[in-house]
Amino acid sequence: MRRTFGRYELTHELGRGGMGVVWAARDPGDGREVAVKLLAPRGYGCELSTLERRFLREARLTARLSHPGIPEVYDHGSQDGELYLVLERVPGRALDAVLKDEGTLAVERAAAIARSAADVLAYAHGQGVVHRDLKPSNLMITPSGAVKVLDFGVAAALEPNPGETRFTAANATPGTVVYMAPEQAVGKTVPASDLYSLGCVLYELLSGKPPFTDGGVFMLYHQHAHEPVPPLEGLRSGIPPGLRKLVESLLEKEPENRPGTAAQVSALLTAWAPASAATAPAHPRLAEIAALRASGRPAVALEEYRDLLAGCGLGPADVLAARVGAALCEGGLGRTREALHELMSVLAEQRSLLGAAGPGVLDTRYEIAVLLVRAGERHRAGELLRRLADDEERVLAPDDPRRGRSRSLLSRLDRITRP
Structure with missing residues (x-):
């Protein structure tokens, strides 16, 4: 097991996914407990220099984000062929683990989590940053019940400019297909794309599963782009009609038919979310x-x-x-x-x-x-x-x-x- 990465002392692995691995670590310089996220660009079929430039650009951008719902970025760079981010270590459980243990959530709790995520998106969009990969595993629920949105900028760093080769494995589109907006699947990402992903998350919190789950990647692309969303009322009773309507509006196929901003979504969710911190x-x-x-x-x-x-x-x-x-x-x-x-x-x-x-x-x-x-x-x-x-x-x-x-x-x- 690896024990160091640069000046950071790695203690144990926190998790891994398609973009890399995250380690719990300690910075001996100030004694701070941190999370070190490592990305291996060679796994994405591209040269380090090309991805490194984009990754460092996105890291600098996201490091400027300052919001209680976004982990602070302490350091970033490249070493020995790996790109890395050093972030605030967030205690708690990822939302996908919460769903696995608890199943569907109470309406108030689901609305509160979605509202907190919408607040973070509203701030980020105001700074010109689109998340691109909002999903339950990127939402951390802290012991106090607060919500932290993880991985800002990572998907953006893997998105090519026009005419460039895609950086993701097997030329897949950055993001997670189960939660991906139709326009994002064809290379167009706008703030409303995050709202679609938020709609998929909220749908899952209320029903126990995302709106589309069957078939391979291209079948899921097709379903997001063309198939009607299965009605929530057929999956769970007791969901307020206004909340069902909001979820439906978030899952509109065309970005312009979704709510105008994440701030509007947050304001609408106050009707069902309990008072927050x-x-x-x-x-x-x-x-x-x-x-x-x-x-x-x-x-x-x-x-x-x-x-x-x-x-x-x-x-x-x-x-x-x-x-x-x-x-x-x-x-x-x-x-x-x-x-x-x-x-x-x-x-x-x-x-x-x-x-x-x-x-x-x-x-x-x-x-x-x-x-x-x-x-x-x-x-x-x-x-x-x-x-x-x-x-x-x-x-x-x-x-x-x-x-x-x-x-x-x-x-x-x-x-x-x-x-």
Whole structure:
């Protein structure tokens, strides 16, 4: 058994598949427990130099992804004819093992897992990264019940440019055929391809098996592209009609007929998914500092936010809330442009974590509109407020005090700009 790879001490094999083998390992430099994923390019019938360039490019891209649902990439490169990634080691069980042990999942649990995966996809798609190989074995369920999406960039690294030889074994298409979108099978991969794969996963969570499983590779290609999906109601009773309809929309043959974005899918899944860690009670200091800011002491509050962010113990949603508060302090100190830039950065992450329709997302959009008005960009603010007013009326409860605020500000803005 191998014991070292470069500076990493390999302890035991975690798993292997068509793309390589994953080892549990330790980095003696800092004592960190990691996972080392090794890919053998010669097994894909290509020269190392060609695959290495693409693999390292994809590794650099995915190393920039920073999301609670994506394992951190610590290192990457090539050594002795093998390409490698060194990643955060994620505790827990892969979803395929969970399905094998437990069978079909309760509706709420299935929806919650799919929603977490959709949140990760929404973030990645926003960064220009498509997963290309979403499947149960690439979804890790941690001991706390959180979902981590594994193997970003690996399938992309094996996808050739036009005119190049395919890098996968026997010229197969990167990805896993049982979960592969029809367009991906013919070499076209778009963000909606990940949504199709997510639909296959959710179908399996609810029914116990993917929509198509019979026959060889080319038969599966044909079924994904042309055969109707077997109705879920024929496989399991008690699935809410709205959830069945969502799964059907994810499994549409044409990408343009699927939901528009992963964020939309996440928002729709909230109807069946229980509250997640993202919506857990906020850190108690956040309310205290917000009160300090509201009392007219933005400079003091800003320092408090910075101290809170520099410490430990904040969950992902609390980190974003603290960043929003700090940005509003910047705006209160007259640094409008800096505040706008930070809020727009936070907004993208909030949408991924909380869903596009989350109340915190609506709050950030409203604060951006206020800052745009203050910056003199009234037309831009008005366009944002018109969209936001409709969303607030659709999402917020009738007795929510925030409901109508955007409509009111838009009305005042129209009076100011009226000739």
